[in-house]
Amino acid sequence: MSSVTLDSVSLAYPGGQLGLADVDLTIADGEFIALVGPSGSGKTTLLRTVAGFVAPTAGRVRIGDAVVSEPGRSVEPERRGLGMVFQQHAVWPHWNVGRNIAYPLRRAGVARAERARRVAEALELVGLPGAERRDPATLSGGQRQRVAIARAIVARPRVLLLDEALSALDEPLRDRLRLELRALTRSLGLTVLHVTHDRSEALALADRVVVLDGGRVQQVGAPADLLDRPASPFVARFISDATVLPGRLDRAGFHADGHPISIAADRLSASGHDPARTGAGGPADRAAVDLLAEMADEVDVAVQPEHVRVVPDPMGPATVTSSFFGRGGDELVVRWGDLQLRSRMGSLRCAVGTRVRVEIERAALFSSATDRTAAPGDALSARLPCVSQLGVRSGAVRRPASVGA
Numbered sequence: 001m002s003s004v005t006l007d008s009v010s011l012a013y014p015g016g017q018l019g020l021a022d023v024d025l026t027i028a029d030g031e032f033i034a035l036v037g038p039s040g041s042g043k044t045t046l047l048r049t050v051a052g053f054v055a056p057t058a059g060r061v062r063i064g065d066a067v068v069s070e071p072g073r074s075v076e077p078e079r080r081g082l083g084m085v086f087q088q089h090a091v092w093p094h095w096n097v098g099r100n101i102a103y104p105l106r107r108a109g110v111a112r113a114e115r116a117r118r119v120a121e122a123l124e125l126v127g128l129p130g131a132e133r134r135d136p137a138t139l140s141g142g143q144r145q146r147v148a149i150a151r152a153i154v155a156r157p158r159v160l161l162l163d164e165a166l167s168a169l170d171e172p173l174r175d176r177l178r179l180e181l182r183a184l185t186r187s188l189g190l191t192v193l194h195v196t197h198d199r200s201e202a203l204a205l206a207d208r209v210v211v212l213d214g215g216r217v218q219q220v221g222a223p224a225d226l227l228d229r230p231a232s233p234f235v236a237r238f239i240s241d242a243t244v245l246p247g248r249l250d251r252a253g254f255h256a257d258g259h260p261i262s263i264a265a266d267r268l269s270a271s272g273h274d275p276a277r278t279g280a281g282g283p284a285d286r287a288a289v290d291l292l293a294e295m296a297d298e299v300d301v302a303v304q305p306e307h308v309r310v311v312p313d314p315m316g317p318a319t320v321t322s323s324f325f326g327r328g329g330d331e332l333v334v335r336w337g338d339l340q341l342r343s344r345m346g347s348l349r350c351a352v353g354t355r356v357r358v359e360i361e362r363a364a365l366f367s368s369a370t371d372r373t374a375a376p377g378d379a380l381s382a383r384l385p386c387v388s389q390l391g392v393r394s395g396a397v398r399r400p401a402s403v404g405a
């Protein structure tokens with residue numbers, strides 16, 4: 001078990017494509033980290049950098065106290081003490097299950113009797129006790145993936161790297177293996193780096209989620225932080241399917257550009273406190289909204305589907321254009337003028353074509369100059385320490401273009 005640290009890691013591929021740009025990330029010993037981001041955002045590159053399959057062009061990678069990669073020096077993947085599981089079950093078909101799992105132990109020179117004991121133990125851990133002699137061709141997809149997990153943990157790795165490890169499996173098997181994997185890594189105290197396309201899986205499994213875009217870290221936070229305090233409109237859109245609206249801010253609240261929608265100031269959250277506990281519009285929010293209203297009348301708000309209340313009303317200004325059945329209530333798409341909003345709130349069942357009115361329960365506020373590559377402690381906070389003292393989200397507030405340097 002070990003921590004993983006990336007210090008200012010950048011990676012440019014030989015063709016010039018940017019893989020990673022100045023990534024700083026510390027994964028604590030025993031922590032489960034999920035890496036998410038759009039296609040091409042650098043998730044696999046980051047994982048391969050930690051694994052040692054690619055070497056960064058700048059920066060340093062440490063596993064525990066050992067530097068495994070720095071300019072001019074890279075420790076080979078097999079000497080980094082890692083376990084890896086990929087999307088396609090990389091189980092060799094011509095070897096039986098026991099031999100597959102024993103492979104890392106044989107490479108490490110572990111004696112035969114000890115190998116047999118550890119293989120049996122690993123099979124027990126992944127719920128396939130006694131399967132040593134099975135032919136992989138006779139296993140289901142889920143069982144083969146369990147074998148791959150057993151092989152990844154049998155040599156007691158310092159860190160487990162998972163690259164879309166569950167993505168090829170169908171629900172509900174995937175859901176079950178997800179739960180088992182989390183319980184297993186927790187009981188072994190493993191440090192885990194898990195790349196996934198599935199945002200719900202990332203939020204469900206991880207202690208912290210890393211959001212990447214364009215090779216840069218956009219936000220690192222606990223799942224609840226990403227939902228409640230997105231660092232930028234990009235994160236709100238990517239993680240929560242938020243609709244981002246441009247508009248103006250005054251002390252009364254937000255007014256959308258070219259649209260009648262307005263959101264009262266006490267529904268805007270702009271501060272670092274936990275809106276789930278206290279609701280938007282607490283004193284810190286109020287002070288931050290007032291400050292932003294003074295400084296930057298042009299803003300964006302991000303509205304999550306969970307905060308869009310749809311109320312059937314024959315005189316309402318909006319119309320339901322899509323309705324998807326959900327367990328708790330329908331997921332709706334509502335058109336209001338040229339604005340399209342998603343709603344996933346409450347237990348409402350509503351048919352396409354229903355006239356409705358729309359109430360926004362809460363929205364996250366950003367200066368429209370918010371740079372999605374913002375680093376915490378941006379220029380505005382530095383120039384106006386009161387913003388950080390008020391608890392405004394790091395990176396959420398950028399100096400508006402109209403404010404001189």
Ligand SMILES: Nc1ncnc2c1ncn2[C@@H]1O[C@H](COP(=O)(O)OP(=O)(O)OP(=O)(O)O)[C@@H](O)[C@H]1O
Pocket residue numbers: 013014015017018019037038039040041042043044045046
């Ligand atoms: N071997 C390579 N040679 C050149 N460019 C590459 C190579 N591998 C990745 N890239 C580029 O690096 C960037 C990051 O790619 P990466 O595969 O890490 O993204 P990703 O987030 O894992 O994407 P996906 O979700 O589609 O797997 C992309 O622009 C990609 O085109």
